[in-house]
Amino acid sequence: MAEVVRARVDAWCWAVRLFPTRSAAGAACRAGHVRVNGERAKPATVVVPGDEVHVRGGERERIVIVERLVVKRVGAAVAVACYLDRSPVPPPKEHVAVVAQRDRGAGRPTKRDRRLIERLRGH
Template identity: 50%
Template sequence: MDIDRSPDKQMRVDVWLWTTRMFKTRNLATQACRGGHVKVDGQRAKAAQKVGVGQEVRVRKAGTEFIWKITGFVPTRLQASIAVQCYEDLTPPPDPALRGFVPRRDKGLGRPTKKDRREMEKFLGDMAKPKDRNRRRS
């Protein structure tokens, strides 16, 4: 499949997002446009808005803003190796300082034993015990 890079070629923004595999379905791309999560050249885009080569598309998805510059079009959804040739990724790398600490148990330890739970209760005190919802209030 050839990529159409002609400057006069245009395509709907929701179709372009779907064909370049930014969204799993065209319906999800359309919903993102309706929800205001898609901007073309800084302006909020409707699903039927036409986009051309050289325009910048910004999509807010899963708490991250992605920025792409359109470099071409494919007529239908193709494999990812072809789809990546249709855009230039301008998304800045995530800030490593914003990554939070997630406590995890070592692999292979499984669930805590009764002894482990008792030690946690001893260390945490009342915070480790579940609240009794059936207790009557006086």
């Protein structure tokens, strides 16, 4: 009888480098940022080849299809072979909002500065 290989979703996401740490992967699962086949996934949810995993975090959403199961962290080249990436293309840099930065040591914004910042943000 052939043994069916299974992996926890938090361990698999960490092993294929979707998260920097296993605890971050587990926390994302508990917060509802990971879905397996459209259902919210707890950290112990089992994934098998063919499952679709949605990971929402950082600046974009990742949609991957499980190709191969791994439970130990692998190198980047091997990790890419473990899933099929169906993620939407990230927006170009021109469309990303620019974050205002103040000079170091400039202190807190004045009332006038704050009003200008709010006007830029559309408040």
